[in-house]
Amino acid sequence: MNSWISFDGVSFNYNEQSVFKDLSFNIPVSQGVLGIVGKSGVGKSTFLNLVSGYLRPVKGSISVHGKKVETMGAERPVVFQDHNLFPWMNLIDNVCFGLKAKGLRRRERYTAVQEILTHTGLLGHEHKLPSELSGGMQQRVGFARALSIEPDCILLDEPFGSLDVHTSSDIRHYFQRQLSEHHSNAVLVSHNLDEAITMCDAILLLQVNGKYRLIESIEKSSESQASQLAHLKELIAE
Amino acid sequence: MPRIRGLIGILLFAGLWQFFSASNSLLLPPLTDIISVFFKSLVEGDLLRDIIDSTCRVVAGVCVALSIALPLGILSSLWKSLPEYCSGLVEMIRPIPPIAWAPIAIIAFGIGDAPAIAIVALGAFFPLWFGIVQGLKNIKGSHLYAAKSLGANYRLVFTDIIVPSVMPFFLHGLRLSVGLGWFCVVAAEMLGASSGLGYAVQLSSLNLEMERLYTYLVTIGLTGYISNSFLMYFDTRYGSGRHE
Numbered sequence: 323m324n325s326w327i328s329f330d331g332v333s334f335n336y337n338e339q340s341v342f343k344d345l346s347f348n349i350p351v352s353q354g355v356l357g358i359v360g361k362s363g364v365g366k367s368t369f370l371n372l373v374s375g376y377l378r379p380v381k382g383s384i385s386v387h388g389k390k391v392e393t394m395g396a397e398r399p400v401v402f403q404d405h406n407l408f409p410w411m412n413l414i415d416n417v418c419f420g421l422k423a424k425g426l427r428r429r430e431r432y433t434a435v436q437e438i439l440t441h442t443g444l445l446g447h448e449h450k451l452p453s454e455l456s457g458g459m460q461q462r463v464g465f466a467r468a469l470s471i472e473p474d475c476i477l478l479d480e481p482f483g484s485l486d487v488h489t490s491s492d493i494r495h496y497f498q499r500q501l502s503e504h505h506s507n508a509v510l511v512s513h514n515l516d517e518a519i520t521m522c523d524a525i526l527l528l529q530v531n532g533k534y535r536l537i538e539s540i541e542k543s544s545e546s547q548a549s550q551l552a553h554l555k556e557l558i559a560e
Numbered sequence: 561m562p563r564i565r566g567l568i569g570i571l572l573f574a575g576l577w578q579f580f581s582a583s584n585s586l587l588l589p590p591l592t593d594i595i596s597v598f599f600k601s602l603v604e605g606d607l608l609r610d611i612i613d614s615t616c617r618v619v620a621g622v623c624v625a626l627s628i629a630l631p632l633g634i635l636s637s638l639w640k641s642l643p644e645y646c647s648g649l650v651e652m653i654r655p656i657p658p659i660a661w662a663p664i665a666i667i668a669f670g671i672g673d674a675p676a677i678a679i680v681a682l683g684a685f686f687p688l689w690f691g692i693v694q695g696l697k698n699i700k701g702s703h704l705y706a707a708k709s710l711g712a713n714y715r716l717v718f719t720d721i722i723v724p725s726v727m728p729f730f731l732h733g734l735r736l737s738v739g740l741g742w743f744c745v746v747a748a749e750m751l752g753a754s755s756g757l758g759y760a761v762q763l764s765s766l767n768l769e770m771e772r773l774y775t776y777l778v779t780i781g782l783t784g785y786i787s788n789s790f791l792m793y794f795d796t797r798y799g800s801g802r803h804e
Contacts, residue, residue: 374709396711406706410724419720420710471710 326351326475326507327373331382333532334365334372341365342372343532345382349524353539354501357522358511361558364528366511370477373509374398387474387507396420399468403480405460407452407467414439414448416463420471438466441496458489465493469500476501478510482517494521515554519547527557589771597771598778606760607775611783614749614756617673618741618787621680625688625737628681633692633730637722643693650689658683658740659747666752676748676756683744684737691733695726728799735791742784757783 325348332345342365349356358366371377372384375394384391386398399420407416415422417439418431426434439445442462452460461484468476482490498521501508512518518525519540527535535557540550574591581588601607636642658679665675699722707721749758757780764773 374705376705376709394705394708396709398709399711400706400709402702402706404702406702408703408706408721408724410727411720419707419712422720423707423711423713423716467710477709 324351325349326354326387327356327509328385329382330385332372332379332384333381334368334377334379336365336368340532341368342379342534345532345534347526347536349538351507353523354506355508355510355522355524357518357525357540358509358528359513359515359518359525359554359558360528361530362513364530365532366513366528367479369526369528370400370479370509370511374400374477396423396471397473398475398477399471399473400477400479401461401464401468401481403483405452405457405464405484407460407463409452412449412451413444413455413463416452417444417466417470419467424471435466435470438470442466442493458485461485462489462493465497469497472504472506474506476506476508478508478512480511480513482512482514515551515558519551519554525554527554529560586768586770589774593771594774594778598775601772601775607779610755610757610760610776611779614742614745614758615783617676617745617749617756618680618738620673620677621745622684622734622737622741624677624681625684629685629688629692632689633696633726636693636696637718643696646689650686654686658744659751662748662751665748671752671754673753676745676753679748680741680744683740687733687736687740688730689733691729691731691736692726694733695729696722698729699725728795731791731795731799735788735795738787738791739784742780742787746780 328348329345332342333340334342358369360366368377372379373386373391375391375398378392389397391398408419411419414432414435417435418426418428421431421434436445439448442465444459444462444466447455447459452463455463461481464481482494485493494517497508500506510518510521512521523540525537525540527537529535537550537554541547577588578591581590598607632642632646661679661682662675665678669675669678703721703725704717707717712720745756746758746761749756750762753759757776760776761773761780764770764776
């Protein structure tokens, strides 16, 4: 089976306490978005930090698109919950940062991001600083910044939490369209189970003491989703 | 409005000065006399020459301090423990007033511009160094994380993340450095120079030329004010103003 992300016996400790113990799974290419859910403190963000390459497992290995994760890189950009924009750069320079890292010249960068800026509703605000933008716009910049480099895999750390319902829905649809157009994958960390069920094709439920449950396939019909949501809630409550 | 209030404050002070100068004209010579000496020195060129000499020494001293503090700062961004290794020595030297080094500076560099520049450099170094160290401490890990996850190499991280993060602290340090540079240059010129604002203050006090003394004191204040305003512009444009 051809998988895009695989964990092979991954263990990770934090302050000598085990966060993950022998975590192993494979997600097939057909399951484009992997959701990570669980109670607070079970290691959702740690999971993302391991996939990004920011943290290294004490044991085992992680592969994304067949390549072992060893360092951070543009193959797996992160969209953060708190936007994490560079406050000294204007909007367009924030969006273009990944392209600058790729070595594109200023004019090439600006031309390359015009479409993303249009789709994310950021056109006309290019020269504003992050402090001059609303929270929703800042989050759209965060998405545009990650999408601009057209990565194979995007890591999302609760990116919709700070958005209003309307903006969140708009960005979600745009984001899903982008993923399918570019055949990209994503790891979505979320505390919102509805969001996870709607957006993800597979869900990894993290539990205390390094335990986990993998729901390998999320049905997309509304009745199935309701029952899957109920099942997920039960599992979390266990 | 704050500027108008500031101007009113200066005018009130000038009025009080003029009033009290009638009772003790040696200690407080009439403002009209001071203004007259100011314009006379300006026309004759003495004042302008002294301003230029002192400014050159401050600029040279701050440049020397920058040429030491900046490479140390760049090294510190690579080797995080460097500021800790330097802290003991820095904390021991910092409390010594820069002017206390004057005899050593004169023995080392002789008479002329060099000792004054060395004293300015010593005084200007510490605010710059502390600004850079503080700036390095305030680099957000989350910004480095974001940059690296977008594929930035060390050069890009340095130019686009580290430098802008440190910039507000560096510019604040630079403002303090230039201010301290003016303190130091006046003191250094009073001890061992043959030109400059400090030298003129010393000469005027020895000759009991009070109008000339006050003319130079006001000039020192004005030059400091102008250089601070100049640096404030950069601070607002490239420093804290971009980090809100």
